[in-house]
Amino acid sequence: MIVMLWHNIDYVASVVLFSIGLYVVIAKENLIKKFLGLNIMETAVFAFIIALGMVEDGRPPIMTGDAQGPFASPLPQTLVLTGIVVAVSTTALALTLIIRIFRRFGTIEANELREME
Amino acid sequence: MSLTFDILLLLYLVAAALVVAQAKDLLAASIVFSSYGLALCLLWQYRGAPDVAMAEAAVGAGITTVLFLVAIGRTTRREK
Amino acid sequence: MRRPIAIALVLLSAIPLVVAVAGLPAHGDPSAPVHTHVSAHYIERGAEEAGATNLVTGVLLNYRGLDAAGEVTVIFTALIAVLAILLGTGTTPESTASSRGASDRRGADRESTVAPVSPIVSFVVRLLAPFIALYAAYVILHGHVTPGGGFQGGAILAGLFIALAMVLGTRAMQPVARTALAPWLQGAAVLSFVVVGTVGAFLTGFFLGFPAEPPLHLVRELLIIALEVGIAIGGAAVLATIFLHMEAS
Numbered sequence: 001m002i003v004m005l006w007h008n009i010d011y012v013a014s015v016v017l018f019s020i021g022l023y024v025v026i027a028k029e030n031l032i033k034k035f036l037g038l039n040i041m042e043t044a045v046f047a048f049i050i051a052l053g054m055v056e057d058g059r060p061p062i063m064t065g066d067a068q069g070p071f072a073s074p075l076p077q078t079l080v081l082t083g084i085v086v087a088v089s090t091t092a093l094a095l096t097l098i099i100r101i102f103r104r105f106g107t108i109e110a111n112e113l114r115e116m117e
Numbered sequence: 118m119s120l121t122f123d124i125l126l127l128l129y130l131v132a133a134a135l136v137v138a139q140a141k142d143l144l145a146a147s148i149v150f151s152s153y154g155l156a157l158c159l160l161w162q163y164r165g166a167p168d169v170a171m172a173e174a175a176v177g178a179g180i181t182t183v184l185f186l187v188a189i190g191r192t193t194r195r196e197k
Numbered sequence: 198m199r200r201p202i203a204i205a206l207v208l209l210s211a212i213p214l215v216v217a218v219a220g221l222p223a224h225g226d227p228s229a230p231v232h233t234h235v236s237a238h239y240i241e242r243g244a245e246e247a248g249a250t251n252l253v254t255g256v257l258l259n260y261r262g263l264d265a266a267g268e269v270t271v272i273f274t275a276l277i278a279v280l281a282i283l284l285g286t287g288t289t290p291e292s293t294a295s296s297r298g299a300s301d302r303r304g305a306d307r308e309s310t311v312a313p314v315s316p317i318v319s320f321v322v323r324l325l326a327p328f329i330a331l332y333a334a335y336v337i338l339h340g341h342v343t344p345g346g347g348f349q350g351g352a353i354l355a356g357l358f359i360a361l362a363m364v365l366g367t368r369a370m371q372p373v374a375r376t377a378l379a380p381w382l383q384g385a386a387v388l389s390f391v392v393v394g395t396v397g398a399f400l401t402g403f404f405l406g407f408p409a410e411p412p413l414h415l416v417r418e419l420l421i422i423a424l425e426v427g428i429a430i431g432g433a434a435v436l437a438t439i440f441l442h443m444e445a446s
Contacts, residue, residue, distance in 0.1 A: 004219045010164075011218040013127040019211040020134040027203035030196040032143050032188060036150055039181065040134050043157055046173075047130075050166050055232060056225035058165040060344065061252035063244035070227055072165035073236035074243070074252035078261060081253065082268045084172045085348055085432070088181055089275035092439045095188040096279045099446055102192040109197050167344035168253040171336070175352035180436055183359050187443045 010051035017044035031098045031108040035091060042087045046080045053077060126160050141196050147185040154178035246409060248417040249341035257346070258424050262405040266394070269386035269428060276383060276435045283442050314364050322364045329357045337429040341421050347386075347428030354429060355436035362437075367444050374441050382434035389427020393420050 005012050017040055024037025053076030059067065061074040102108050105116060133153035140146040154177035162170040222229035239252055239260070247255030257265050333353040340346030362370045381388070390405070397406040397420065400413060407417045 001216075001219050004223075005215070008218060008221060008224045009123065009127065010224055011221060012215065013130060015211055015214045015218055016131055017134050018214070019207045020131070020138055022210060023203055023207045024138045026206060027200055028138075028196070030143065032185065032192065033146065033196055036137055036143075036146055036185070039150065039177075040137060040153070043154070043173075043177065046169070047157060047160070050161055050164055050169060051224060052221075052229075052231050053166070053236075054164045054225055055227050058225070060165045060167050061240060061243075062167075062342075062344065063240075063250050063252060064342075069240070071240050071252075073231050074239050074256050075236050076231065077166045077169050077253045078256045078264075080166075080169050081172055081257060081346075081348060082264060084169070084176050085268055086271050088176050088184075088436070089272045091181055092184055092436075092443075093275050093278050093282075095184050096282045096439075096443060096446075098188055099191045099443065100282055103446075108192050112197075168251070168346065168349065171344055171349040172352065175349055175356055179356045180352055180359070180440075183356075183440065184443065187440065191443070191446060 010054075011048060014044045014048035014051065017041075017047065029110045029112075031101070031110060032095070034110070035094050035098070038094075039087065039091060042083070046083055049076045049080050049083075122163075126156060126163075129156050130160070142194065143189050143196055144186070144194050147182055147189060150185070151178050151182040154181070248407065248409075248414060249421055251341055251343060251346070253344075254341045254346045254421070254425070258421050259407050262390075262394075262407075262424075265424075265428070266387075266390040266405065269390060269431060272432060272435050273384065273387050276438060279439050279442060283446050319364045322360050326357060326361060329353065329360075333357065333429070337425050338422060340425050341418070347425040348432055350425070351429035351432030352436065354433035355440070358433065358437040359440050362441065362444070367441055370441065374438065379434070379438070382430055383438055384431065385434065386428045386431025389424055389431070393424050393427075396420065 021037045021039075021041030021044060024040065025034050028034055028037065053073035055070045055072055058070050058072040061071045061077070098108055101113070105113060107113060130153060133149050133156065136149045137146045137153065140149065154173055158170045158174040158178060161167075161173060226232075239256055243252045243255050243260075244250055247259035249255035249259065333350045336345035336353060337347060337350030340350065358370070394405040397408075398404045400406065400408045400416065407420060408414065409417065
C-alpha cells in the first residue's frame with residue numbers, strides 16, 4: 001500500500017490538503033479563517049479531480065493540427081472550471097454575510113457569537 | 118516529468134496550507150493563501166490543464182484574495 | 198480543548214480517504230476508467246463535433262452547455278444575494294456610516310475610499326492596464342482555439358477593474374458602475390445563454406443545440422464566441438460589482 005501511495009502522491013497530497021482545510025473549518029473560531037479553510041478544502045478537491053484526469057506524459061487537450069497524444073482528459077478539467085467559479089461565488093456571498101455579522105455584533109468569532117444569544 | 122519538482126510543489130502546497138491554518142494574522146493568512154493558489158496554478162499547468170490553471174490564477178489567486186482582503190478590512194485583522 | 202477533538206475527527210475522516218485513494222487506478226494510467234469512456238470519444242471526435250479546437254471549451258459550452266448555463270446562473274444568483282445582504286435592509290451605506298457604534302474599531306478612516314497608493318504601483322497599473330485588457334480580449338475571443346475562454350478572460354477583466362479601482366479609488370469607478378447599462382452587463386452571461394440557446398433551438402430543434410452539418414458549422418463557431426463574450430462580460434461585471442459593493446459597505 002505504501003508503494004501504491006508513493007505512485008499516487010498527487011492523491012495523497014489532495015487528502016492532506018483536504019484534512020488541513022477540514023481542521024481549520026472545525027477547530028478555528030474566526031469566521032474568515034473558517035472560510036479560508038473551506039477554500040483550501042475546495043482547491044484540494046479540484047486538485048484531486050485534475051489528478052484523476054491526468055495521463056502519463058499527457059498534453060493539454062487542445063487539438064491543433066499537429067498535436068500528438070496522449071491527451072489529458074478534458075471532462076474533469078471542465079468540471080473543475082465550473083467548480084472554481086461556483087467556489088468564488090460562495091466565497092463572495094459568505095464574506096458579505098461575515099461583514100454584516102461584524103457590523104451587527106462587532107465580532108466574527110463563532111464562540112463569542114454563540115455566547116451572545 | 119521530474120518527480121523532484123512534483124514533490125517540491127506538493128510540499129510547498131502543504132506547507133502553505135499549514136501556514137494558513139496556523140497564522141493568527143488574517144492578512145498574512147490571505148496572502149499566503151494567494152501564493153498557495155499560484156502554486157496550485159503551476160501544478161495544474163504542469164498536469165496538462167492550462168485552462169484550469171488560468172482560471173485558478175485569475176480567480177483563486179486574484180479575485181478570491183481581494184475579496185478576503187476587503188472582508189478583513191471591513192472586520193478585524195487579528196484572530197483571537 | 199477543542200483541538201484534540203478536531204484532530205481526532207480529521208484523522209477519522211482522513212484514514213478512510215487514504216485507504217480509498219490507495220485503491221484507485223495508478224496516477225496517469227491511460228487505461229483508467231476516466232480515460233476510456235466518454236473522454237475517449239471527446240478526444241477522438243470532439244474537435245470536429247463541437248467546433249472548438251480547445252476541447253475544454255468544446256465540452257464546457259457544447260456538450261455540457263446546460264451545465265455552463267447553470268453555472269452562470271449561480272454567479273448571477275450570488276450577485277443578487279450579495280446585493281440583497283448589503284443593500285436590502287433599507288439602510289444605505291451612507292446612513293449606516295453615522296450609526297456605527299462602539300464596535301467600529303477604525304472609525305472615520307473607513308470613510309475614505311482612496312487608500313494611499315504608492316506612485317510606483319499607480320504608475321505600473323496605469324501603464325499595464327491597456328495590455329491587460331488586450332490580453333483579456335485575446336483570452337476571451339481565442340478561447341475556443343487556445344487555452345482560455347469566457348470565465349478566465351472575465352476574471353482577468355474583473356481583476357483589471359479591481360486594480361484600477363484600488364489605484365484610482367472606488368469613487369472614480371462609480372460612473373462606470375452606475376451607468377444604465379450596468380444591469381445588462383451583470384446579466385450578460387445569463388442573457389447570452391438564453392439568446393444562443395434559442396437560436397440553437399431554431400437551428401437544430403434543441404435548446405442550446407449547435408448545428409454540426411457543413412453549411413451551418415460556421416454559425417456554430419460564431420455561437421460559441423458569442424457565448425464566450427457573454428460569459429466574460431457577465432462574469433467580469435458580477436465580480437466587479439461584488440467588489441465595489443463590499444468595498445463601499
